[in-house]
Amino acid sequence: MxxxxxxxxxxxxxxxxAAPAPDDTELAEILRAALRAPDHAWLRPWRFIRLRGEAREAFGEVLEQSLLQREPGADQAARAKARRAPLRAPLLLVVVASLKTHPKVPAVEQRLSAGCAAHGVLMAAEAQGYAGIWRTGAPAFDPVVHRALGLxxxxxxxxxLYLGTREGDAKxxxxxAVADFLSDWPAP
Ligand SMILES: Cc1cc2nc3c(=O)[nH]c(=O)nc-3n(C[C@H](O)[C@H](O)[C@H](O)COP(=O)(O)O)c2cc1C
Known part of the structure; x- marks a missing residue:
């Protein structure tokens, strides 16, 4: 094949x-692939925020604050989990949809484009021998986090996007079955 x-x-x-994650040169190559995401009217409705090293610890504090905002009674274990979340990979890439006003391109199309760019990052990272996972969760939608990241x-x-080197075997x-997801129109 x-x-x-x-x-x-x-x-x-x-x-x-685990470490290593793509270095900055490799990340630039990854992003060149992501920038080939389909993009109605070439709006480039995306940007990427890189967090490495100690920035992940600072971002963990933001996630803890975000948790406390949503759940003021969160216990120490939950707070520590939020604080440590960004340490689950050596490199985090936040994919941001930057929505533009356009007469023919509604926001949903721009979100989809940014999603395609995120997929492009994962694919390109794998192509370089790295691995990753796409996560969101409540912090992705939290104004506390948006403000801290400067959105x-x-x-x-x-x-x-959590990026690094796969630890252990691939799941x-x-x-x-393709047939479960494909139909013909009109139905035969
Ligand atoms: C928009 C989006 C948000 C996601 N958020 C999370 C998340 O917060 N936590 C998580 O464990 N997986 C999340 N996932 C799922 C994982 O990225 C992944 O797709 C899932 O673990 C299945 O693995 P696979 O893609 O290798 O089949 C999300 C996926 C998408 C597309």
């Missing part, structure tokens, strides 16, 4: 990620 096709068919997230009013978080790929 064509090796690119096989590669596309085998993308697999990794929840457990503008017309920006949204599409993904927290098995799900056995999905």
């Amino acid at each position: 064509n090796s690119i096709l096989e590669f596309l068919q085998q993308r697999n997230s990794a929840a457990r990620l 503008a009013a017309d920006e949204e978080i599409v993904a927290f 098995p790929l799900p056995d999905l």
Whole structure:
């Protein structure tokens, strides 16, 4: 089989990620791939925020504050979990949808474009031999987090991409039948 096709068919997230992560040169190559996401009217409705090293610890504090805002009674274990969340990978890339006003391109299309860019990051990272996982959760939608990351009013978080080197074996790929997801129109 064509090796690119096989590669596309085998993308697999990794929840457990260790160093090394893509360095800045590799990350630039990854982003060049992400920037090829389909993009109606070429609005480029995305941007990426890189967090490495100690920035992840500072961001963990933001996540703890975000948790406390939502759940003022959160216990120490929950707070520590939130604080440590960004340490689950050596590199975090926040994918931001930067929504523009355009007569023919509604916000949903721009969000989809930014989502395609996020997928492009994961694919390109895997192509370089790294691994990653797309996460969101309540913090992605929390104004506390948006403010801390410097998002503008017309920006949204599409993904927290955790990137690094897969720890342990890859999880098995799900056995999905194409026929379950495909139909003909009109129905035969
Ligand atoms: C928009 C979006 C948000 C997600 N948020 C989370 C998340 O917060 N936590 C999580 O464990 N997985 C999350 N996932 C799912 C994982 O990225 C991944 O797809 C899932 O673990 C299945 O693994 P696979 O993609 O390798 O099949 C999210 C996926 C998408 C597309």
